[in-house]
Amino acid sequence: MAVELTMARMKVALLRHELRGQRAQTAGTGATLGLLLAAGTVYLALTDLDLLAAAYAAWLLGWILGPVFMGGGDETLRPEYFSLLGLPPRRLAGGLLVAAFVGIAPLVSLVALTGLVVVGARLGVANALVAVPAMALQLAVIVLLSKVIVALVGLAVRTRPGAIASGLLNGAVLAALGQVWVFMVLFDETGVPAAVWYMPSGWGLLAVQGRWWALVALAVLVVLLLGAWAALLGERAGAVRRSGRARRPMTAGGATGAVVAKELRTWSRDLVRNHQLTFALSYGVCFAASPLLLGWYDLLPYAGPIFVVMAAAMTANVYGTDGTALWLTLMMPGVSDVRGRQLAWLAAHAPVAIVLTVAFTAVAGGPWPLVLALLPALLGGAAGLVPLVSVHLLVPGTDPHRRAGNPLRISEDDGGLTGLAYLMLVLVLLAGLPAGLVAYWYGWAGLAVGVVTGVLCWWGFGRLAEWRLRSRGTELLDVMRTGRRARASMTSRFEGLSMTRRTIAGWCFGLGAVPLVPQGIVAASFVAGGTVRHSWFLATYMEPGLRYPVAGGFILLGLAMYGAGYWAVRPAVTRRDPR
Template sequence: MVAELIRLKARLLANGFRRSPWQLVGVLIGAAYALFIAVMLIVGMFGLGSQDPGLIRTVLVCSVSVVVLAWAIVPVLLSGADATLDPAKFATFPVPRRDLTTGLLLSGFVGTPGAVTLVLFVAIALSWRQSPAAAFVAVVAGVLAALFCLALARLTTTAALALTSKRRFREIATILIFIPLVALGPILGGLQAGVTAIFDLLPTVAGVLAWTPLGVFAALPADALQGEWGIFALRLLVALASLAVVVWAWSAMLMRSLQNPVQSSGGSKGSEGLGLLRLFPATPWGAIAGRCLTYWFKDPRYAAGIVIVPLLPFILWYASSQSPTPYLLYAAAPLMAVMMGFSISADVSYDSTAFSLHVTTAVRGVHDRAGRALACGALALPLVLAAAIIPPVALGRPGDVVALVGVTLGGLLSALGVASVASARWTYAVVQPGDNPFKSPPGAGARAAITQLVTMFVAFLLMAPEIALVITYFVTERMLFAWLALGVGLVVGTVLLIVGIRVGGRWFDNRMPELMEAVTLNK
C-alpha cells in the first residue's frame, strides 16, 4: 500500500503534465531554478568542508535549523498549495493507519520541495568528507532530517486545519507572507551593520539548537568526528524521539481529522441589502461593477494577486533612501497604476462557472468590459493618487505632483484598456473559488506568465508619451511639460480605455462560447 501511494502521487503529477503542456513548462522552469540553487549550495558545502570542524558545525546547525523551521511554518501559510494527494480523499477507504501515514509521508519526496530538501540534507556529507565515519553519519542524519521536515509540515498543517479552513485565516496568511518584503531592506542593512556581533553569537546559538529538534540532526556528524560517542548517543536519542513523536502526533491527528472532517468555511455571514451594488446604477455595467467590486473585498485570490501593490511605496522608499537621489520613490505610483489596471486581465478566469450568468443573460461585451474596468478603477484610483501626491509633497516639491499624477492616471487608464482586451481574448488556469490563493493550478505556469508579461509590457509601451513629457519636465524644470503630461495622460489614457473596452467587448461577444468553455475547464 505504501508503494501504491507513492506511485499514485507520481502518476497524478504526470497526468497533470499531460493535461497541459504549459504546466510542464512551468514545472521544468521551477525545477531548473531549484536545481541551480541546489548546485550552488552543494558547492558551498563542499567548500565548507575545508574549514575548521567547529565552524562547519556552527554553520550547518544554524542552516538546518532555519530549513526545519521553514518546513513547520510555510506549509501552514500555503495550506492547499499542493493538494495532489489530499489526505481527506482517503476518508472513505479502509487504508490501515500505518500504511496511510507512511505512504503520505514518503510521497512528500515526490515533488520539488521534498526532493530538493532530501538531496541537500544528504549532501551535507560533503562538508564532513575528511572523516568517513562523520560523512556516513551525515548521510543517515540527512535522511532522518528530511523525514522530520515532511512529518513536521504534515503535523503543523493538520493541527492548523481548523484555521486554514476559514477564509479569514487565508487572507491574513496572504498578508503575512509578503510583510517581510517591506522589512527586507532594513533587515539586511541591520545584519550588515552588526554582522561581527552576530557572527560571535552563532556558536552559542548553534550549541543550544544542537539539543533541539531543529538542529540535533545536523550536530550528529560533528560528535562522530570528535569521537564524543556519549554525547552522540544522547543526541541520536533526541533526534529519533523527536521524529517518532512528530510522526505519531501527526498520525493521530490525521486519523481524527478523517473521522471528523473540518468543514471549510467561507468566513462570511449573512448580509442584508444590496451591499456594494447599491453604489452603482441599475444597469448591466453597473451590476457587473458592483459584483466585481465585491470580489475585490471578499475574494482572497484578488488580494493574493495584488498584495505587493500597496507595499511598493515602502519598498521604493527604502531603496531611494539608500541612493544619491530620493526620487526613485516617484516610480511607485505609475507602477502601482499599471499593476492595478493589469489585474483585471484574469477577471474572466476568476469567474469560473459563474461566468455562465453572463452567457445565459446575453450580457453585451462592452457592458462587461466597462463594469469590470469601473470596479477596478474605483478601488485603484485613491491608492495611486495617494502614491502620486504624498511623496512630492513630503520631499518639498509640490510642483512635481502635476507631472506624477499625469503619468499615473495615464498608466492606470491605459492598463485598464489593455487588460479589457486581453481578458476577452486569452484565459489561463487560475486558483478555483474557495481554494488557497497560492495554490498552483494545472496549466498555469508559463502560459499565465507570458500573458501577464505581454499585457504589462504593452501597457508600459502605451505610456511612452506621458513618460517622455515627465522626463522632459524633470530635465528642464518647466511646469509647461508637467501640465502637458497631465493633459496627455488623461486624454490618451481615456482614449485607450474606451478603445480597449470597445475592442475587448467585440471580442467578448464573438468568443463568448469559447470563454465559457475555457473557464469551465479552467484553462
C-alpha cells in the same frame, strides 16, 4: 507501510502521465534552474558556512512561500481523494508525506542538502555519517513545514481577518525576498545573523558540526509537524464554508452600474480577492520601504505604482476566477460587462494607490512629476489589460463554491496562472514607460502623457476585451467548463515543433524578462538617478559612458529573446490557423 508505498506509486504514475509536452518542458526548465541553485548552495559548503546556513534558510522560505503563491502547492494527490477510505488522520498524513517526496522539487532540495555531507566530510568520518540522517530529517522538516504552513494559510483564508492577515504577511515576506540585496548589504556590514543557525533550516548543519542535540531536535520536530499536519488534514476534510451574512440589496442606475455593484460586492466578500488585494498592498509598501534600512528614500514614492502593478498581476485571470458563472454575462449581451469590471477594479485599487503615492512621495520629498505621471498611466493600463489578458489567455478556474478543500487553489493550472502574472507585470510596466520617460526628461509634461496614456489604455484595451467577449464568449465558457480549449491552445503552439525549437521557446519566454526588466529598464532608472554599483544591476558597475549602452543592450536582448521565442513557435501557429 503498504498505504505509504501505494501512495508513492500513485504519485509516480500520475507524474509519468502528466509530465508530457509543455508540462515536461516547463518542469525541465525549472529542474535545471533548481539544480544550478543547488550547486551554488553546495559550493558554499566549501567556502562559507555562515552563507550556507543563510542559503538553507532561503530554501526553507522558498518551500513555504512558493506553494502559497502557486495556489496551494503540489496537490497531485489530494486528501479528499482518500476521505472515504476511513484512514486515520496520522496514517493519511504519513502516506501523503511519503508521496510528497516523489517529485522534482524534493530531489533538487536533496541535492542542495548534500552540502551537509560536504561539511561533514571536511570535519571527520563521524560527522560525515551524521550528515546522512541529518539530510533525511532536514528534508522531512522542510517538506512538512511547507505542508503545515500551506494548510494553516488555507484555513485562515476561510475567514476575512485570516485572509487579510495572510495576505499582509505573504506580501511582506515576498517583498523582503525581492529586496534581498538590502539584507545582503546589511550582512556585509554586520555579518549573517546568528539566529539563522538556530532556525529549523540550520539544525542539520549544527548536528553535522557536532551538536548532537540538533539531530534529536530535527526528529522531534518531524513528529510534531506530522501530528499537526494530520490534525489540519482532518480540519480540511470536514471543513464547511459558511455563507456570508445578509447584505442590503444592491441598487444601480443602469446595466453597467449593476456590474460595478456586483463586482464591488465581490471584492468585499470574496476571501480570495481580499487576500489578493492585501497581498499587493503589503508587497508594494514593503518593497518600497525595505531600502529605508539603509537610509535610502528614493524608492519610497513608488509604493503606489508598485502596488498597482502587483495588483494587476494578481487579478490577471479575473474572468477565470468566476468559473462557469460567465453564462450569466452571456445571457445579457447588451450589458458592457468589461466596462463595469474596469470601473470596479479602479474603484477598489485607485484610492489606495493614490493615498500611498501622495503620502510616501511627500515623505521622500519627490520626485512629484515622475510618480504622478506614472500613476494614471499604470492605473489605466492595468484596468485595460486585466480584462483583455483574461479573455485572451483565460486559465480555467475553480468555481468559487467549490474551493472549500483548499481556498488557495483557484485553478488547476498553476503554471498557467504564474505565466499570466509574469506577462501582466511586463505589460503594465510597458504601459507606464512612455509617461515615465517623458516625465524624466521633460518634468510635468509627463503628467499629461500619463493621463492620456491611461485613458487610451483603459478605453482601447477595454474595447478589444469587450469585442473578444462578445464574439468568443461561448468558447470561453466552454473553456471554463471543460478546460479542453485551454489545453489545445497551449499545445497548438508547441506540437509539431522540433526539440530545438521547443527548447528555444521555453528558455526565451521563461528568461526574457530578466534582461528586459531588471537588467534593462530598472538598471536604466538607477543610472538615471545617479545610483552606481548597485546590487546585481550590471549597468551600474560600468564606466559612465557605458552605463546607458549596457542597459539599452539588455533591453534589446530581452526583446530579442521574446522575438526568438515567437519565431520558434510561429510555424506551429501558422499550420494550425492559416489566417
